[in-house]
Amino acid sequence: MLGGIGAFIAGEISGAVRRNVTVAVLMGLGVLLMLCAGGYLVAAVHTALALRYGSVEASLVVAGGLFVTGLMAIAIGFYVKNRPRPARPMAATALVAAPLAAKLIGAGLTSKKGWRLALVGGVVVLGALLGRQFFTGDDSGDGEA
Structure with missing residues (x-):
């Protein structure tokens, strides 16, 4: 029985990984395009400015625009990094772990081996809940200067 469960879990994991890799490759291709x-847009802006103001002035305007855009991206990145994260509710973890706990407890009522399985499942669920409780929080109090 456990071999069938293992094969099922392995099949689900490989399907999810394959799907995630496909999505990542397609998104990477989209970002590259x-x-x-964007490079062609910058070249077109440079050409339009060069026809109107000259080559040197066009290069200075494009370089200045790219520099300001880069500074804004860095500032937004620092803002997002330093923004406090909202606390995750404990109920979300309990709702995720509840079906597993119910299945393991249901299996535990039928045999001696099932009781051990239910006990291990309870420990796993309790560990998930406690781990989530201990490791959720912001990184502001970890002693960095």
Whole structure:
């Protein structure tokens, strides 16, 4: 029985990994194409400015615009990094662990081996709840200066 469960879990994991890899590759390709389009946009802006103001002035305007855009991206990154994270509710972990606990307790009522399985399942669920409680919080109090 455990071999069947293991094969089922392995099949589910491999399907999820394959799907996630496909999504990541497609998103990476999309980002690469958008970066190329952004490069062509910058080149087009440079060409338009060069026709109107000259080559040196166009290069200075494009370089200044890219510099300001980079500074804004860095500032937004620092803002997002330093923003406090909301606490995760304990009820979410309990709701995720409840079906597993119910299945293990149901299996535990039928045999001696099942009682051991239910006990191990209870320990796993309790460990998940306690681990989530201990390891959720912001990183502001870890002693970094």
